[in-house]
Amino acid sequence: MTTELSVNAGTLPRRSLFHRHGWHIATMALAAIVAMPLLLIFSGWLQAENEVWRHLSETVLADLVGNTLVLLVGVMLGVLLLGVGLAWLTALCDFPGRCFFDWALMLPLAVPAYVLAFVALGVLDYAGPLQTQLRSLFGDGVWFPQIRSTGGVISVLVLVLYPYVYMLTRSAFLTQGQGTLEAARILGLGPWGGFFKVALPMARPAIVAGTSLALMETLADFGTVAVFNYDTFTTAIYKAWFGLFNLQAASQLASLLLLFVALALIAEGRLRGRARYHETGCRSPQQRHHLVGIRAWLATLAAASLFGLAFVFPVLQLLLWAWEVVRNDLDSRYLALLWHTLLLVSLAAVLTVCGALLLAFAKRYRDDAVNSVAVRIATLGYAMPGSVLAIGVMLTFTGIDNFINALWRLFGNAASGQLLGGTVAALLMAYLVRFLAVAFGPIDSGLGRIRPSIAEAARSLGAAPRELLQRVYLPLLRPGLLTALLLVLVDVMKEMPATQLLRPFGWDTLAVRIYEMTSEGEWERAALPAITLILAGLLPVIYLVRRSGHDAPSPQASPREPMNKSGRRWV
């Protein structure tokens, strides 16, 4: 609803304060919601914690920062290579199995990183079945790469995080006009030249959005690195909190992490400069580049092996483990777990996507300092380790509760105890704070590709702001919206620490169940909730992916069509 009011602000003569500052009010409100928990975390600095800092910097801090940087670089290279390469193959080339891999390559998104980590370790480590088998065949000296290593962590993270880049880049490639690439060809560029000089730079916002999601997830990750016992900056945060019992120092460390992310994002923005990435001219349906012979089969092999490693392998292994325990562990509570998971996930996804839509429109209509700062703040939460963020949200809500209770007592009433703290509202807010960035990326880059002149034309034809939104923007944004919805759905489903801390009594989800088992090292028993989670996550992935596949060509490839239709009615 706010969106409509705010659209008014952009189109109607300036009248009231609200109309003039509609966008600012809306974005700042959203930024405030996100900023509140983050500020509470930053407030850790109010208390000096010299001892912890001295200890960490004298002992482990240098190593941890080094490890984190190595991890970031490794994951970045990996997701760029896999994500962009595969997006190029499936969106613009043709090879055997392309139709299948086009959507199948998104499926690893449903596999939580910590699940792939414990599956990989369980199967591939020295004591696992594979190496044991190899030793019995070839003797003890047989060489096998060390799994619990930097390379191992990077591989696992890349395998689960590349779909962010793949999805966003793929839809960017799909919506790129053939005209631009054709022009490049005519001007003498080969297929590689066209890729590097035209397609890639044009897809840059999408690639950057996907990569920064993957990197923020890497920074915030604790589950995967814990399984590998690989120490990163997050480890220091948890060490300060759980080992040294110093939540202040932990928040200080966490806020440094945020600062780093904020600076990195600003730097990227600067590098990009004022370039804009709208589509120009009309687009004809994509002509795919037909790969032939060995190249075609190499493409198939690459896609198939990746899909096998990142999806088929963990799913099969989980099924195998789950089969062993299903008779004892599967009970009626699984229905409740599934129901809670799905309910929370759909509420959170819709809420978060609406928030992101608001931010993206605000940025489009009013790209001023206030809005860009608000957008930056609102999309920071993704880089925050889940537990720390959960504490921030919890402090916000208990603060509100305690305040209301104090007021209540002031008027002579008995305290009513918990009001908001233990409700779904707290949990939804945590999801909103954490995943706004995930939804914002695809929506913003989708919006960026819609030429302002389309909206201007609609307005000049007399479209009311509401119609503009419903008949022009939403249809054109559909692929971006679906991507955003899908990403948030799957991310919320996998989310663990905030769900654990903030869920109302009795609201266990599948992720909570996985934690209960993995924290005690019972990997096999964790397989049952894990496979249920993956299958539940697959439903939205498959549904949304197929829809986006069908929808993409119609509103996106020929943007004039909805205009014509609507135009007839308007005029």
Added chain:
Amino acid sequence: MKNLICFLLTLFALATATPAVSADEEIVVYSARKEHLIKPLFDAYSKMSGVEIIYITDKAGPLLARLKAEGANTPADMLITVDAGNLWQAAEQGVLAHVDSKTLNSNIPTHLRDPDNRWFGLSVRARTIVYSTERVKKGELSSYEDLADPKWKGRLCLRTSKKVYNQSLVATMIDRLGEKKAEQVVKGWVGNLAVPPFSDDTRIMKAIVAGQCDVGIVNTYYFGRLQKKDPGVKLALFWPNQKKSGVHVNVSGAGITRYAKHKAAAIKLLEWLSSAEAQKLFAGLNMEYPANPKVKPDPKVAAWGEFKGDDSNIAKAGALQRKAVMLMDRAGYR
């Protein structure tokens, strides 16, 4: 748009419409002990007494932060957590109440509860040495300290120092040997490691079976679980430090929160948990040792043999945990 709003409102209504429970007959528990280890007990108690138990499980750290933040408005009546370090910290931060109960005082030995009676150990876990029966002779083993000896070079497997069990173990060593000597021991361990530390105890045992290393330090119930799956597993437990200090033991335990709304009912539950009837189940569910000395451990657990446990008060482990973490960082123990 309207459809979407209707859909959201319906979902939200569903989400908030959790069935209300009658307020007098309930106890609210925050538990860091896993659901499958406490639910059977709660179910039994509810069946017996008619009192409803509502609980939420999470890690100790976040639960403690939540208790602190909620302050006087907390709905929680009881905090259950694993490890003396966490219990000590909860008492230190003032979220637990002093409890005066004859039943608890007689059921739980002094060294397994807070000197000020703010928390009570309910099950005992022994952290001991596990070894390969193929490559190690029992006579080679003697104490935790001995694992720092160069004869174990490349033969030792350890769990990560980030796990509170190891922090407590090192804390008791600091108490016993002093910081300097304890640091030497830990450095010796690190030097003897066959592979970087593992993320859990089960992996240590699997690595020993696979031949990656020969000895390790684990909690006994992990060994019990493995043995249950594979009775012929070529591993055995060794009870170290029997001449002097005894095997390092820790507890999982509980306390009543300072601002409990159902304090009397919660104390009753705690008393029941320390009773013979509940203790059998409490320890048995996870193959731990009962905290109540009148209750015998599960026959499978008893089969590992009797041992002398460290009987200095485990609250010390909590107080020294910070030092232990810093010491392990200095020693390069990841």
